Amino acid sequence: TFASRLDLRDVTFLPISALAGDNVVSRSANMPWFEGSTLLHHLENIYTASDDNRIDTRFPVQYVIRPQRADTPDYRGFAGRVAGGMLRVGDDIMVLPSGLTSTITGIDSPDGPVEQAEPGQAVTILLADDLSITRGDMLCRPNNRPRTSQELEAMLCWMDDAAPLQLDKIYTVKHTTKLARGKVSNVLYRLDISNLHRESDINELKFNEIGRVTLHTTSPLFFDDYHQNRTTGSFILVDESSGQTVAAGMLLSPRS
Secondary structure, eight states, X not given: OHHHHTTOSXXXXXXXXXXXXXXXXXXXXXXXXXXXXXXXXXXHTOOOGGGSOXXXXXXXXEEEEOOOBTTBTTOOEEEEEOOBSOEETTOEEEEETTOOEEEEEEEEETTEEESEEOTTOEEEEEESSOOOOOTTOXXXXXXXOOEEEEEEEEEEEEOXXXXXXXXXXXXXXXXXXXXXXXXXXXXXXXXXTTTTEEEOSBOOOOXXXXXXXXXXXXXXXXXXXXXXXXXXXXXXXXXXXXXXEEEEEEEEOOOO
């Protein structure tokens, strides 16, 4: 079936009319035969925690906190949102790209100190060593690192209705908390969404078109395949002249 070819494991069908609003927010009198939920109710009650990666520890650093107050003269924390795995006080961690290692001595949450943090939690990490860490760096386990590369393959959805994707044009790549500059050097194929056929010999993507591309960045990204981690496996492209988001991408393993 079409859904199985998309590798979808949990499919729910909801009849709606986007034009008339039938069964979007409220039950529709035009669909008395349908006894299921509305689209909004379904979206608000989907259980998504099972999709979290609780094995591969990933913590993109968003902000370095140094209050420099008299009561906390030595405080230096690294704030961000846990993108994967579990972080616990006492864990050994590695910092990318430096490769330096340290130990977690504390985890601060909005509700105070905690012993551990899980995917989705916004926390501040305290380390035993005074390491040079900046926004865009990644904390991980020394023996379980994300992939690191400046040449990547991705499925890209083009979202700019004003102009198509231009090969070798420089865009801003926003990946987790890291910003880099990058360009799409090649469109490997375009996906026909009506039948999932792959169209080759393509050199651009137009509005709402999806294709597999090769992306080159000016600095390394620390990432996982999208199917393993939706946070570290996704990115957006931003047009540097307009500041508009022009594409969203899912990172994949290179084709053999």
